[in-house]
Amino acid sequence: xxxxxxxxxxxxxxxxxxxxxxxxxxxxxxxxxxxxxxxxxxxxxxxxxxxxxxxxxxxxxxxxxxxxxxxxxxxxxxxxxxxxxxxxxxxxxxxxxxxxxxxxxxxxxxxxxxxxxxxxxxxxxxxxxxxxx
Numbered sequence: 001x002x003x004x005x006x007x008x009x010x011x012x013x014x015x016x017x018x019x020x021x022x023x024x025x026x027x028x029x030x031x032x033x034x035x036x037x038x039x040x041x042x043x044x045x046x047x048x049x050x051x052x053x054x055x056x057x058x059x060x061x062x063x064x065x066x067x068x069x070x071x072x073x074x075x076x077x078x079x080x081x082x083x084x085x086x087x088x089x090x091x092x093x094x095x096x097x098x099x100x101x102x103x104x105x106x107x108x109x110x111x112x113x114x115x116x117x118x119x120x121x122x123x124x125x126x127x128x129x130x131x132x133x
Contacts, residue, residue: 023060027052030063033071036078103128 030052034045051059064071107124110116116124 023057026060026064027056029071030060033067033074036074037070100128100131103131 031049034040034048037045048059048063052063104125107116107121107128111118111121
């Protein structure tokens with residue numbers, strides 16, 4: 001009788017496969033967290049890696065208990081940094097200023113330099129104030 005011939009064989013194979021994939025995800029999360037942590041000495045990182053190789057389940061459990069909070073904080077900090085960088089890139093690419101007052105100041109500088117007329121300045125000012133509302 002083959003594994004694939006019974007429902008329970010397939011069921012248990014699926015459970016073990018899921019557990020294995022979940023374990024791999026945890027190991028990769030731990031390794032990436034080790035390299036992301038700049039406060040941890042290189043020797044400690046190497047020691048964690050060695051223990052992950054020789055005592056994988058116990059080491060993963062101890063790491064998640066001992067360093068789980070810091071792991072979450074580093075992950076949130078990196079996500080926030082990535083969000084800020086993305087927002088800055090979008091703002092820069094779209095040519096959107098940080099605030100309407102910046103737009104008005106730029107328009108005033110252009111008007112003072114004689115690049116645009118007073119009427120064009122008033123139009124840019126009105127647009128900047130309209131974006132604020």
